[in-house]
Amino acid sequence: MHLKYSEEVKKALDNNSPIVALESTIISHGMPYPDNVNLASELEDICRNNGVTPATIAIIKGEIHIGLESEQLEYLGKSGEIEKASIKDIPQIIASGKSGATTVAGTLFCCNLAGVKVFATGGMGGVHKKAEETFDISADLHALASNRVILVSAGAKAILDLPKTLEYMETLSIPVFGYKTNLFPAFYSSKTDLKIKSIESAQEIAAVFNTMIELNVKTGLMIANPVPEQDEIPADVINMHINSALDAADQQNITGAAITPFLLQYIVNETSGASLKANKSLVRNNVRLACEIAKSLNVIKK
Numbered sequence: 001m002h003l004k005y006s007e008e009v010k011k012a013l014d015n016n017s018p019i020v021a022l023e024s025t026i027i028s029h030g031m032p033y034p035d036n037v038n039l040a041s042e043l044e045d046i047c048r049n050n051g052v053t054p055a056t057i058a059i060i061k062g063e064i065h066i067g068l069e070s071e072q073l074e075y076l077g078k079s080g081e082i083e084k085a086s087i088k089d090i091p092q093i094i095a096s097g098k099s100g101a102t103t104v105a106g107t108l109f110c111c112n113l114a115g116v117k118v119f120a121t122g123g124m125g126g127v128h129k130k131a132e133e134t135f136d137i138s139a140d141l142h143a144l145a146s147n148r149v150i151l152v153s154a155g156a157k158a159i160l161d162l163p164k165t166l167e168y169m170e171t172l173s174i175p176v177f178g179y180k181t182n183l184f185p186a187f188y189s190s191k192t193d194l195k196i197k198s199i200e201s202a203q204e205i206a207a208v209f210n211t212m213i214e215l216n217v218k219t220g221l222m223i224a225n226p227v228p229e230q231d232e233i234p235a236d237v238i239n240m241h242i243n244s245a246l247d248a249a250d251q252q253n254i255t256g257a258a259i260t261p262f263l264l265q266y267i268v269n270e271t272s273g274a275s276l277k278a279n280k281s282l283v284r285n286n287v288r289l290a291c292e293i294a295k296s297l298n299v300i301k302k
C-alpha cells in the first residue's frame, strides 16, 4: 500500500538480485541544480555498471516511489515545492498527495517497507551542537536504531556534535564500523580523532549483517566510509565555514527541521567548488561500497 516500484526494482526484487537504495533529500535540499540531478543519475549508473539495481526513494504526488524515472529525478531537483520528508512527515505528504524528498530517516523507513537492505547516502544526521539546550537530535539516529538496514555514509558533518553523535549511537545499540579505518570520518574530512571499530571488507560487513538477522537484532548497521583523501577538505578550512554557518543560523533564529538544510545551503554557497567536489566524490565512493555489500549479501542469501 502506498508503494510504487520502478520496473527495474520490481524485476530485481522478483529475481532476488542486489539492490541499493539512494535518498532524495540530497537531490532536493542538499545540492544546487543541475549538479543534483546529474549526480543522482550518475549514482544510479554506478550501481548498474556494478551489476546492482538502484532504488532512489522519494514521495511523488502522494506515493512512495522505490526507484525513479529520469523525469522524476529532474522534478525533484528542479521544482521548489518538494518537502523535506522525515518519518513524521510521510503520512501527511501521502495523504495530501504532495511530493517529498526523503531524509536518511525517511529513506530508512521506506527501505524497511520495501525490503531493501542496503542504502548509500552522503552524510547522516546526528546530535546537534548545543543539544543539551535545544534537544535537537536527528530522527536519523532513531530510524537507524529501528530499521534493519545497512547504511553507508561518509560519517557526519562537523555541523553536528560528533562525539555526542557517537555516544548516542552507542546508547541506541547501533553497531558502527569505519570502513578500513578506526577513526570516525567527518564527511568533508576523512578522519577525526574519534575512535571506532574498523571493518576490512564488504564480505565482513555482509557477515555481520547476516548475524544480526540470525540473532534477531532489530537495529540497522552503520558503515562510515571516509571521503577519498584526494578530494577531502582539511578540517580547519571546512570548520571555519561551518562556524560562520552556525553563527548565521543563530543570528537568524533558525531552528528545528530548518536548521540542517540552512547550514548545508550556507556551506555550499560559501565554499562552492571545493565542497561540491568533495560531496560528489564521497557519495560516489559510498555507492560503490554499498554495491559491493549488496552483492556480498546476495552471495550469503544464495
Ligand code: PSU
Residues within 6 Å of the ligand: 023, 025, 026, 029, 030, 102, 103, 104, 105, 122, 123, 124, 125, 126, 137, 138, 139, 140, 156, 157, 187, 256, 257, 258, 259, 260, 261, 264
Ligand atoms: N547531512 C548532510 N547532508 C544531508 C543531510 C544531512 O551532510 O543532505 C540531510 C539528510 O537527508 C539527513 C537530514 O537525513 O539532512 C537530517 O536532517 P535533521 O538534522 O533535520 O534530522
Ligand code: MN
Residues within 6 Å of the ligand: 136, 137, 138, 139, 256, 257
Ligand atoms: Mn532536528
